[in-house]
Amino acid sequence: MDWIGTLRDASVLIGTWVAIYGIDSWRREHRGRRQIELAEETLALFYEAGDAIRHIRHPASYSSETESIEKGEHESKTSYEARKNASVVFKRYNDHQELFNRLHAMRYRFMAQIGKDKAKPFDDLRRIVSEIIVSARMLARLWARENFRIEQQWEQHQRSVEKHEAVFWEGLQEEDPINPRLDKIVDDIERTCREVISGKGTLHGILNRPVFRSKG
Template sequence: MLENIGLIVASFTAIYGVNEWRRQLKGRREYELAEEVLTLVYDCRDRLRSIRSPFSHTGEGSTRKADTNETPEQTELLNRAYIVFERYEQHREVFAELFALRYRFMAVFGKEAAEPLEKLRQSLNEVFVSANMLPTYWLRQGRVQMGEEEFERHLKEMHEHESVFWGTFSERDHFNEKIEGLVSEIESVCSKIIRPEPVWQRCRELMARRDNG
């Protein structure tokens, strides 16, 4: 009987040890993933600011392959819009590394938690869309005769694309505010794993909820 009890105790001890090892392994993997994603998000945020910087130097955008039928004016405007693509190439690997993790992030933390990463990818694409659209507006500006209503629509759409294409310093940058909001959402998910709140604080919150009803 004692041998049987000893065997049962040993079995339970072994099972508990395996389960505890699995919990620790799972916790370590979650921590490493959260830390890696959050670090890359901070890095990509700063790189996106650099890509959208309104300051450029001579020769930026000139790596674009120009069409033989372009006028010098067209080449200048098209090269100006190409600057963001040229800059992105310098940072492509970091963005690719972050976006490649979003499916793993989704599998570990849930689909809802990974949505800000997808929105961040979509926001980067918005910059590229605006870069492709702006030369058309710039080339029409002051060169194509338009009615008052059409001209107002033209200006509105052009300014909307420019607000995505260029970052600003003298006024509110709504695109950057959106990016900061997405960063905060990702930070909120990752911080719960990287910097969990103290047990005493959690207990106090639970007690407060109980007292409030």
């Protein structure tokens, strides 16, 4: 058996393997750095957004949050109180608006660098925020209504109030219409971002999984 030839071939194979691994590591470090930084920033902003939405929907409010709301000259007291109470959501949303604007702008970079098919959590989060804003606007009108001609109108009105209050306030109903969806959004974006951060799918990522690493 030609041991020298075998060793030479093995050396060539090992050298090629090391070169491929080195090239992949280099590509991951230099070409993938922007993706990794984007994934880290995106994930952090989604965590912040989840907390922001919970703050917006928190049922406790403070007088300082509505002190800027003034009663209109011809506005009834009931309408004023309804509009003032609903305005808490708008005040809190404005406090976090820069965060949501950054997320919306980041969506396009995310689609370009990581994939359009991975950007659904951005749309889902935006939809939740829109639903909360719409419910606040609806409640500003619904809470102000007092007169009903027939009982069926009152019952329908109450159903509408309960529907929008469940979106407006966290924990009002046992089956919250927002929180499970919000948790899923964060889970989905976390899964995508962690795959990018860990380099899953590259040779570097495969060879650095626990199964390939020696136990210390």
